[in-house]
Amino acid sequence: MRRLVLLYPKAWRERYAREFDALLADVQPTWRTALDIFSGAMKMQIQSLRPWMLVPLCAALGIASAITYVVANPSRYESQALFKADGDVDHVGELAQEVMSRPSLALIIVRENLYKTQYNRISLEELTERMKREDIQVRPVADHTYAIAFQSDDPSAVQRTTQRLAVALAQNQGVQLLGPASPAVRPPNSYRWRILFFGLVFGLAAGVFTALFTGLQVWKLAAGFGIAGLLLAVIPWYFVDDVWSSSAVIGIRSGNPAAVQKTIDDLTSLARLKMFAKDWAIDEPWLRENLHIRIFAKGQAVLVQYRHKNNQKAQQVAAKFASMLIDSTPDATLKLLDPASLPYAPIYPNRAMPALLGLLVGVTGAIITGMRRRPTLTRAS
Amino acid sequence: MTRNNDPALLVMASLAEGDKHGYAMMEDIAAFAGVKLGPGTLYGAITRLEENGWIAPVPSDDRRQPYTLTALGRRLLEKELEALQSVVKTALTRLRNA
Numbered sequence: 001m002r003r004l005v006l007l008y009p010k011a012w013r014e015r016y017a018r019e020f021d022a023l024l025a026d027v028q029p030t031w032r033t034a035l036d037i038f039s040g041a042m043k044m045q046i047q048s049l050r051p052w053m054l055v056p057l058c059a060a061l062g063i064a065s066a067i068t069y070v071v072a073n074p075s076r077y078e079s080q081a082l083f084k085a086d087g088d089v090d091h092v093g094e095l096a097q098e099v100m101s102r103p104s105l106a107l108i109i110v111r112e113n114l115y116k117t118q119y120n121r122i123s124l125e126e127l128t129e130r131m132k133r134e135d136i137q138v139r140p141v142a143d144h145t146y147a148i149a150f151q152s153d154d155p156s157a158v159q160r161t162t163q164r165l166a167v168a169l170a171q172n173q174g175v176q177l178l179g180p181a182s183p184a185v186r187p188p189n190s191y192r193w194r195i196l197f198f199g200l201v202f203g204l205a206a207g208v209f210t211a212l213f214t215g216l217q218v219w220k221l222a223a224g225f226g227i228a229g230l231l232l233a234v235i236p237w238y239f240v241d242d243v244w245s246s247s248a249v250i251g252i253r254s255g256n257p258a259a260v261q262k263t264i265d266d267l268t269s270l271a272r273l274k275m276f277a278k279d280w281a282i283d284e285p286w287l288r289e290n291l292h293i294r295i296f297a298k299g300q301a302v303l304v305q306y307r308h309k310n311n312q313k314a315q316q317v318a319a320k321f322a323s324m325l326i327d328s329t330p331d332a333t334l335k336l337l338d339p340a341s342l343p344y345a346p347i348y349p350n351r352a353m354p355a356l357l358g359l360l361v362g363v364t365g366a367i368i369t370g371m372r373r374r375p376t377l378t379r380a381s
Numbered sequence: 382m383t384r385n386n387d388p389a390l391l392v393m394a395s396l397a398e399g400d401k402h403g404y405a406m407m408e409d410i411a412a413f414a415g416v417k418l419g420p421g422t423l424y425g426a427i428t429r430l431e432e433n434g435w436i437a438p439v440p441s442d443d444r445r446q447p448y449t450l451t452a453l454g455r456r457l458l459e460k461e462l463e464a465l466q467s468v469v470k471t472a473l474t475r476l477r478n479a
Contacts, residue, residue: 016424019446023403023420026445033419040421044428 001029007041009048055207062203069199079159080149081166082141086174092146095175096138099148099168102128108164112157136165139312142319145178178336244311248322250302253333257299263329264293264302267321280317282308293321301337388418388426389435393450393458396436402445403427430454 002024005017027033049057085092105128109115115127122130137149148169150162170177252260266272268291277284290307304322308314326334395401395409403423411417418426427448430436435454439447450458 012428016428018444019403020420020424022444022446023407023424026404027407027420036419036421038421040419040425043421043425 001034001037004034004037004041007038008044011048012044055204058207059200059203062199062201062206064199065203066199076151076153077155077158078149078151079155079162080147081162082145082147082178083166083169084144084176084178085146085172086144089140092138092140095169095172096148098172099165100132100136104168105131108161112161112164114152114154114157114161116154141316142323145319145323241309243307243309244314245305245307246311246314246318247303247305248318249337250304250322250325251335251337252295252300252302253335255329255333257295260302260325260329260334261295263325264295267324267328268293280320282313282317287317291317291321293325302334388416388422389430390458390461391416391418392423392426392430393435393454394462396448396450397455397458400439400447400449402441402443402447404445406448 002021005013005020005024008017008020024037046054085095102125106124109119109124109127109131114131115122118127135151137147137151139147139149141147148162148165150158150165152158152161166177169175270288273288273291274284276282277287280287286308292305293302295302302325304318304325306314306318306321308317322336326336391410391414392406394413395406398409401409403420407418407420407423427436431438431448434451435457436448437451439449441447
């Protein structure tokens, strides 16, 4: 128990260790006494820190907590496969329900060894229900074009499972797979950064508030300005809409690129764009500004790129233009090389940068002011 | 400043009787207030009181360091106890008249 004295700050030990040790020799050693000494040491450590040191310390604790949370919760991955299907959305829904029947999903779970951690705790019936309800999604992408997607924590199993589901769907009449299941990616990628960011901000705020109660008036002022700087830098960016980008790549297998360019010009003419914007309920100037179709790779491929405030809409519009380009160019053979992707992270705005700058300004201000603080008995001067 | 339930007030109240070292303070506080202060809590209070100049160590050859109330500490304790006495008196009067 007497070794717990080592937990106290050095400056404190130099002054009190001898008499404290004499006291410990007199008291009954119980776990309650040990806890009291430990708690006293921690309080003394906090009091002995310069206030500015509490800020990075608490920020580090916040980040450590966030990292622990992130590590404890495995990444999720998603793979999707695109398919064309005759009939309306309801018909595709019925086909998907057949593919997602309990026996077929149970077979996939067993073969792909999915839900390893829950397998022994939850019944297979419940797992299939959960897989169907939470992890598999069938969504429209363009006219008669749909995506079937699956999410889980094992990237290779995710891709294989998506492929199994897609192949099962393609066995129905009128369903044609447009490509193999995409490699598994992390959706939405930014959530981990958000957790880390909030861990940092929370830790920083905790540090500043703890420092407020241990520091001097001048420090309070600096901390106040630090927080204000941080909030001013961060808050406005949370009112800016996310912008998502989706792109499709089309290969020009044969024919004249000039014929393809003619189709592109036609599709992107003001009159056509006005019509599309009306049909798809998009602001026309936005569509004109954010749709980019260009020939690249020395005339061998076409890139269709579209940016929107909604990720699914971004994918739908890019897929529609890609499909129209293929269908409207009779003088060239075009083949879809890479279907329009579903963006998982917005390309704009970059909120991390102003947040980091705000933090930097706040912390720097706090450090400079904190260093001017007078030394006290519990703090080494 | 101390609060009525603060270990610092208990330490000062104990030293009001005369100089004492840590263990003697713990025993005294347990006897007159029924509060068992742990060593960590006691020395947290002693550190704070000494920093503020309300108590001071008394020169001693013993490893057990005795402390004494300073004049400033005595004045503060009197003020605190008067305030506490006023609260106790008012509360008791109100209880009796209720």
